[in-house]
Amino acid sequence: MTRIGxxxxxxxLDDRDAQRAIRLAGAEPVALWHGNHDLExxxxxxxxxxxxxxxxxxxxxxxxLSPIMDEVxxxxxxxxxxxxxxxxxxxxxxARLLPGGLVRNDHGSFICRDQRLLVENNSTAWTNGFESGAxxxxxxxxxxxxxxxxxxxxxxxxxxxxxxxxxxxxNPNGSLNDIAGIANERGNVVGLMPHPEHATEEGFGPDxxxxxxxxxxxxxxxxxxxxxxxxx
Amino acid sequence: MPIIVVEVMPxxxxxxxxxxxxxGALARLGGTPFSDVRIGKRFELTVDGPVDDATLAAAxxxxxxxxSNSVIEDxxxxxxxxx
Numbered sequence: 001m002t003r004i005g006x007x008x009x010x011x012x013l014d015d016r017d018a019q020r021a022i023r024l025a026g027a028e029p030v031a032l033w034h035g036n037h038d039l040e041x042x043x044x045x046x047x048x049x050x051x052x053x054x055x056x057x058x059x060x061x062x063x064x065l066s067p068i069m070d071e072v073x074x075x076x077x078x079x080x081x082x083x084x085x086x087x088x089x090x091x092x093x094x095a096r097l098l099p100g101g102l103v104r105n106d107h108g109s110f111i112c113r114d115q116r117l118l119v120e121n122n123s124t125a126w127t128n129g130f131e132s133g134a135x136x137x138x139x140x141x142x143x144x145x146x147x148x149x150x151x152x153x154x155x156x157x158x159x160x161x162x163x164x165x166x167x168x169x170x171n172p173n174g175s176l177n178d179i180a181g182i183a184n185e186r187g188n189v190v191g192l193m194p195h196p197e198h199a200t201e202e203g204f205g206p207d208x209x210x211x212x213x214x215x216x217x218x219x220x221x222x223x224x225x226x227x228x229x230x231x232x
Numbered sequence: 233m234p235i236i237v238v239e240v241m242p243x244x245x246x247x248x249x250x251x252x253x254x255x256g257a258l259a260r261l262g263g264t265p266f267s268d269v270r271i272g273k274r275f276e277l278t279v280d281g282p283v284d285d286a287t288l289a290a291a292x293x294x295x296x297x298x299x300s301n302s303v304i305e306d307x308x309x310x311x312x313x314x315x
Contacts, residue, residue: 058301065298094301101303103242108249148246149303174247 002027002229004222005042007072009034009063013050014085014197021197022046025222034066044081044125044225045072047088049141049195059102059144060090069095081125081225082189086142089181089191098182098191099157100149105142106174114206114215115140115194116168117180121161124187129224136217137206138194140172145193147175147182157182165192188228196221234279235313236291240300241272275299276313283312 004022006029008015019029030042039045052063063069069091076082076097084092092098105111119127119134130136149157154176157163165181173193181192196218199205205215242248251270258264277291288310295307 057299058304061298061301093303099303101301103246103304104249106247106249108253146247 002044002226003030003040003042004028004044004046004225005030005032005039006046006048007032007034007068008048009050009052009066009087009091011050011052011054011063012048012087014195015048015050017195017197018046018048018085021200021218021222024200025219025226027222027226032068034063034068037067037071039068039071039075043229045075045083046197047072047082047084047091048197049086049088052087052091055144058090058094060087060092060094063087064091064094073097076184076189079186079188081228083126083196083221083225084189084191085195085197086145086193089193090144092189092191097189098184099153100147100182102144102193103146103148104144105146105172110141110143111145111172112139112141113170113172114138114208115170115172115180117194118166118168119164120166121164121183121187123161124164124183124190124224125228126190126221126224127164128227129220135168136220137199137208137215138196138218139198139206140194142173142193145173145175147173147179147193149176154179160185164190165194233281234283236277236279236283236288237309237311237313238275238277238291238295238299238307239272239309240275240295240305241270241308242305244306246304272305272308273299288312 022029167178199218255269
């Protein structure tokens with residue numbers, strides 16, 4: 001069975017939810033610890049959401065220097081599928097596995113909502129199960145989710161199709177170009193602010209137009225990774 | 233023991249919502265000559281031993297690599313604190 005690791009950092013909140021999402025997608029979740037230099041032979045990795053180290057210094061900055069991040073960076077460079085969700089996305093940019101940075105929401109407040117997203121790139125390791133141009137609903141909850149980068153980086157991301165997800169209807173945090181998530185050049189490392197692990201089981205997901213709490217669009221992130229690994 | 237002070241500010245072109253909120257409070261106080269507030273960070277690095285050029289260079293490197301993120305912040309000052 002495909003094994004997908006979820007790294008728990010001090011202050012991680014959604015590690016258990018990510019493990020559950022992996023199980024629902026049909027893979028075996030493996031709990032990994034930030035302080036170990038060991039990925040335990042997993043096939044893919046999720047860096048979960050939360051408030052590692054209390055968001056001290058900058059969101060994700062201290063976690064990006066955790067012992068296990070040496071192995072994460074090596075695995076990323078070797079092409080392992082790695083998904084950073086919210087605080088995990090912040091860690092990936094702090095570790096320079098993804099470009100740009102995330103700053104406090106432009107309106108200054110924490111925001112929590114069921115967010116409509118456009119899937120613009122369905123060729124990454126975590127999105128290949130979506131139709132190109134699919135519109136999905138994924139819960140979003142953050143205080144520092146404003147994506148920024150210099151003009152040159154934004155142009156490169158746009159030109160290379162590396163904007164994977166874009167906010168639809170509402171830009172919830174002032175992200176440049178409504179960017180919700182991006183990928184590295186190879187498409188194996190993906191980071192986004194919304195939380196796909198919270199949209200994996202009917203009755204416990206976001207509200208959709210069809211019914212309350214029945215959104216399961218997030219499951220496709222994890223089944224996509226499974227498909228990537230099966231095809232590899 | 234000597235202390236090296238590192239100051240980091242959000243980039244000028246970026247919104248600083250925390251500073252903006254304080255500026256809003258200033259406006260409500262009224263009667264101050266201040267028109268804007270920006271909030272940055274001050275780090276105090278305690279040095280084990282005397283400060284020389286190498287120590288200051290190490291502090292600058294730390295400021296660039298860890299204490300700031302050049303995507304969103306600028307290191308505005310690295311200096312030895314006054315006694």
